[in-house]
Amino acid sequence: MKPPLGAPPPLRDVQVWTIGAITGVEADADSRAVERFVTAGPRLSAAERFDIYRSGYHARLLECLLDDYPVLAAVLDRDDDGQFAALCRAYVDRHPSASPNLNAFGRHMASFCREAKLAAFPGFAARSSFASDLAALEWALVEVLHAETAPPLDIAALQAMPPESWTSARFIRSDALRLLRFEYPVNAVFIANRIDEVVPDVPPPSPNAVAVYRRDMQLWRMDLTPAMLGVLEPLVDGKSLGEALETVEAECTDPEVLAQTGANLMVWFREWVQAGFFTRVVLG
Amino acid sequence: MNRNRFSLPNLGIGLGLRTVHYAHILEHAPAVDWFEILSENYMQTKGRPLHFLDRVAERYPIAMHGVSLSIGGTDPLDRAYLAELKALRDRTKALWVSDHLCWTGVAGKNTHDLLPLPYTEESLRNVVSRVKQVQDVLGAPLALENPSTYVEYAGNTMKEWDFLAALASEADCALLLDVNNVYVSAYNHGFEPAEYFAAIPFDRVVQLHVSGHTNHGTHIVDTHIGPVIDPVWELLGEAYRKTGSSILLEWDAEIPSFEETHADALRAKEFITTAEPK
Structure with missing residues (x-):
């Protein structure tokens, strides 16, 4: 998508492009594309500035999932540091948040563990059922925390x-x-x-x-x-x-x-x- | 003494209510002037978070601060979210409700980030219209906070401070001035905080935010980590002199003990005692 020359691009177009580029589904998110939409700053290029938002997106949702699944994270990262983050990144891409609230964001993790394919961690396949069980236990704790009193x-x-x-x-x-x-x-x-x-x-x-x-x-x-x-x-x-x-x-x-x-x-x-x-x- | 046109009171120096401090607050009932809650932490739940919130709200004045209103978005306003926000306000008797001048997602996808708006006429019309709708639902002024930002859109036709001033006037809304965000954005975009302050309609500022940040040299990230630096405190003193508004310290990660957090908040006194509103 290219904005027209001269007049500011329509707000909706800017937002659709921005979300695509941040969440990684916009194929046109290279530095030239970024420069069409955002400006360079005093010390960083447009692409470097925009990357602050791109890296923040996955980091923020990983933090949310780590909060819900601390034991799953400890188990997966015991021998393969980075495996939980890889799982979460795949989860975020498969189940992006559509809600204004993150309380239920991690609800698909148990089923996702059974289907997830982590290219960098082929050993995950042998642990997927165990990981799914562990995720189900931790998600039950989240649900119970939020259940009506x-x-x-x-x-x-x-x-x-x-x-x-x-x-x-x-x-x-x-x-x-x-x-x-x-x-x-x-x-x-x-x-x-x-x-x-x-x-x-x-x-x-x-x-x-x-x-x-x-x-x-x-x-x-x-x-x-x-x-x-x-x-x-x-x-x-x-x-x-x-x-x-x-x-x-x-x-x-x-x-x-x-x-x-x-x-x-x-x-x-x-x-x-x-x-x-x-x-x-x-x-x- | 407060000087805002909404006659909202100066509650004093408050703290953001954080989970790690629940036990201390309920056990020791510390002498904090007021608490600000993150609205979404108490939405989509019927359980433990509300239990603790109710106990805190029995003892302390509360203000609500949200991150998901997406007031600058182009998806329709989320009516279910607004209804829940109003219900939470009724429950806590919050003195005001605030959120950010930003958008968080579009086309049904939410980044949960406070994304900067293009500052254009079209964007202004969009936000003014949405603020009016939100205020109708809430039955009270909405206070919008100036964001900390890391990019500016190439299509901008006005400065953020001019956008904010026009928005506040046209939508007749309140403002929450985050002096750390002014400092962060000034560093990231190369302007002087004085330019920002010169445009702000201070009679609409009902609350001041202050917090720590993380300076990476090339840019500053508004992390709400660590003690507030003196230049930011000095901005707070200047803003307080113009507004006499309630002050709130935000600390959102690597949160220290309650006593340490409160002590940092109380440093505000050093900078406002010589800056009493005139």
């Missing part, structure tokens, strides 16, 4: 419930709760990174589940056994406690899991209520 269910209200109403009771989940299933032990990796333990390049797969939640404005993660998940998942999906237990009995073929559920259900339930997983109970 509601008072947690009062345990006294539970104690006041007549015993016969328990099976038909439905427990309304907190918005600040996420249940996640993983192929890799990413919560263990998250903890190891926090305490500066050595994190394996790619840990052996080990299917697991984690609850991510907010309690008293703090973010927490809770490992869930298969038995715990078997009850909790239908509950947060809106089933009554009776229906949830029926689901466990119908779907579970492991007698040990069934035995654990029977023996520990009330202990787990108290823990989940104290953790603020539910905001209220609906009887009948």
Whole structure:
């Protein structure tokens, strides 16, 4: 696109060119093109001045993603310094921000990790599923941080419930709760990174589940056994406690899991209520 | 004493509210005159950021400062964003709302940078129209901040300060004068801050910004890092003498302890006590 000689180019044209040149999709962003739109300064050429904006674009969004994914960054850069930045650059090009707000900018990272091809880091392909799991855990923390605040269910209200109403009771989940299933032990990796333990390049797969939640404005993660998940998942999906237990009995073929559920259900339930997983109970 | 035509008060010397200082502020309730919040940090959220903001707003006067209004853009104004901005103002009872004379994106793509405008008649008409629309939604004057810039467009037909003065008059809006931005742009483009100050309608200035920056020799970047240098403080003193406006220190990266940040903000006293508004 070339501006006409004489009169200033239309504002819209200037802005469309500028965005293309900054974000890197404008093929005509060489120094001659830049000089048609912007002037040289006292110490820098037009192209050098314009590069301040071009370099700032990716740097700013990388900083945002680093804020959301500090553990993913630490893991990816452990042996290959620059791998996280390469991932982010590819992410920014694939998912440029269209929102005035950056809070949700990083929301595609888990799925992006599965599809990303990083030319400079061919080893990434072998880590992509692990990286995706880790990103999903970290994104859940972001979502929970921003989730609506509601008072947690009062345990006294539970104690006041007549015993016969328990099976038909439905427990309304907190918005600040996420249940996640993983192929890799990413919560263990998250903890190891926090305490500066050595994190394996790619840990052996080990299917697991984690609850991510907010309690008293703090973010927490809770490992869930298969038995715990078997009850909790239908509950947060809106089933009554009776229906949830029926689901466990119908779907579970492991007698040990069934035995654990029977023996520990009330202990787990108290823990989940104290953790603020539910905001209220609906009887009948 | 304030001297602005909007009768907005001089709140004193304030600080930008930053996440790393939440715990200190809530625990110690330090004697800060007021806080400025980054509006977008409290939008598109229903959770923890609002919880802390509500606690701070119970104790301190608040002003809102945004980075995403894109008042100079050519995409339609984002009505959902404006509605949320107004809701946040209602929630915090912010005394005023400010953003930057800039644009941030076009054709649905947002750079999240404060991009300089071409200073032309067409651009002026565009911004005047959009400021009026925003003020209608907010039901209050919008204060626009002079940007720090690193390029100037070849098609410019007026200087930034003349553009800003014409805009303020035609849109009847307030101004937030960032004296560090004047210093940064003066260095980057080779003009004297006095030229800028000579054109500014100081009766429209409701707030002053001051901050640190990073000097690369060939250019200065408005990083909001580090202590404010004396030449910038001196500009602040001069601006304060003309406006008597609320003062705010911005510190956005490598943020030190609350006490250290506040101490730097309070250095403003050295430069304004000899520059009381007349």
